[in-house]
Amino acid sequence: DQQVKQNSPSLSVQEGRISILNCDYTNSMFDYFLWYKKYPAEGPTFLISISSIKDKNEDGRFTVFLNKSAKHLSLHIVPSQPGDSAVYFCAATQDTGANSKLTFGKGITLSVRP
Amino acid sequence: KAGVTQTPRYLIKTRGQQVTLSCSPISGHRSVSWYQQTPGQGLQFLFEYFSETQRNKGNFPGRFSGRQFSNSRSEMNVSTLELGDSALYLCASRPGTLYNEQFFGPGTRLTVL
Numbered sequence: 563d564q565q566v567k568q569n570s571p572s573l574s575v576q577e578g579r580i581s582i583l584n585c586d587y588t589n590s591m592f593d594y595f596l597w598y599k600k601y602p603a604e605g606p607t608f609l610i611s612i613s614s615i616k617d618k619n620e621d622g623r624f625t626v627f628l629n630k631s632a633k634h635l636s637l638h639i640v641p642s643q644p645g646d647s648a649v650y651f652c653a654a655t656q657d658t659g660a661n662s663k664l665t666f667g668k669g670i671t672l673s674v675r676p
Numbered sequence: 677k678a679g680v681t682q683t684p685r686y687l688i689k690t691r692g693q694q695v696t697l698s699c700s701p702i703s704g705h706r707s708v709s710w711y712q713q714t715p716g717q718g719l720q721f722l723f724e725y726f727s728e729t730q731r732n733k734g735n736f737p738g739r740f741s742g743r744q745f746s747n748s749r750s751e752m753n754v755s756t757l758e759l760g761d762s763a764l765y766l767c768a769s770r771p772g773t774l775y776n777e778q779f780f781g782p783g784t785r786l787t788v789l
Contacts, residue, residue, distance in 0.1 A: 594776045605680070605766050605780030606719075651719065655776055663709065663732050664768075664778060668718035 565589045566654050568667035576675050581639040583670050585652030588633065592654035596664065597626060597637045600649045609650075610637070613657065642674045678703065680769050680781035688787045694755040697784045701748050701769030708750040709778060710742060713764040722765075725750055726773055754786075762788045 567586045575581045585595075593614035598606035612619040612626045612635070619626050625638045639646055652667040681700045689695050701708050709732075710722040721734040725744035742752045748769075754761055764785050768778035 596777065598780075603782070605768075605782045608777050608779060611777060653719075657776060663721040663724060663734065664711075664719075665721070666711075666719035 563588070564668075565592075566652055566665050566667040568650075568652055568670050570670055571668075572671040572673070574673045574675060575642045577644055578641045581637075581642045581646065581672055581674070583637040583639075583650050583652075583672065585635050585637075585667055586633055587635075587654050589654070589665070590633070591656050592665070594655050594657040595626070595628060595635050596653045596655070597624075598651045598653060598666075599646075600651060600669070606651055639672075642672075644674050644676050647672055647674050680767055680779055682765075682767050682781040682784050684784060685782065686785045686787075688789060689757050690789050691757055691759060693757050694753065695757060695786060697752045697754075697765055697767075697786075699750045699752070699767030699769075699781060701750070701767075702779055705769035705771050705779075706748050707770045707773055707775075707778075708744055708748065709768045709770075710750070710752050711766045711768065712736075713766060713783070714762075719766070722752070731773065757788045759788050762786060 596611040597609040600606040610624045628635045649669040651669045653664040683698045707726045709724040711719045713719045724732040728744045739755045744750045764783045766783045768780045770778045
């Protein structure tokens with residue numbers, strides 16, 4: 563069973579506009595969430611994270627929103643740039659617990675058009 | 677600080693062979709995790725080592741094993757390779773198990789023929 567779902571496999575956005583990447587989870591034990599970006603032939607790069615005690619975390623152009631009741635989070639990139647074109651993975655974990663492995667979604671391919 | 681390094685970057689093996697992959701974590705990081713990435717299944721957790729002990733394991737057969745050395749470097753071994761083992765194998769490190777953010781290496785691309 564897929565505990566972290568990224569239902570849209572791809573997203574295309576115009577440069578300068580907002581990119582919104584969505585992620586849903588089913589395991590109510592998850593209480594810490596992360597976004598990673600991955601370029602071809604490279605490992606995932608950590609972008610931003612959020613704890614379940616918050617509903618928003620911001621870092622420069624990247625903001626993550628968490629809706630615990632809906633078990634939904636989203637990554638907003640504003641403004642989008644061509645260099646943001648990559649695969650974005652949502653990941654979830656139990657905060658520093660014994661099961662603190664990362665469970666990943668299958669990724670969303672973001673294309674930012676110049 | 678240097679990032680996570682993995683060797684080799686590319687590997688071609690045939691069915692039935694075994695393979696060993698190596699990972700050097702970021703200096704000072706004591707936890708190393710391994711993940712398998714395939715097009716169909718995405719990134720899946722294999723196991724995590726901390727202070728030379730396996731502390732967590734994913735749902736993979738016993739053909740997949742690993743170990744960690746006293747300098748925190750880790751190796752992953754896959755025995756009796758199958759075609760389905762073709763994947764990108766990623767290693768990730770973090771300072772310790774109280775940290776959630778993991779930092780990934782570039783991966784080893786394994787092709788089984």
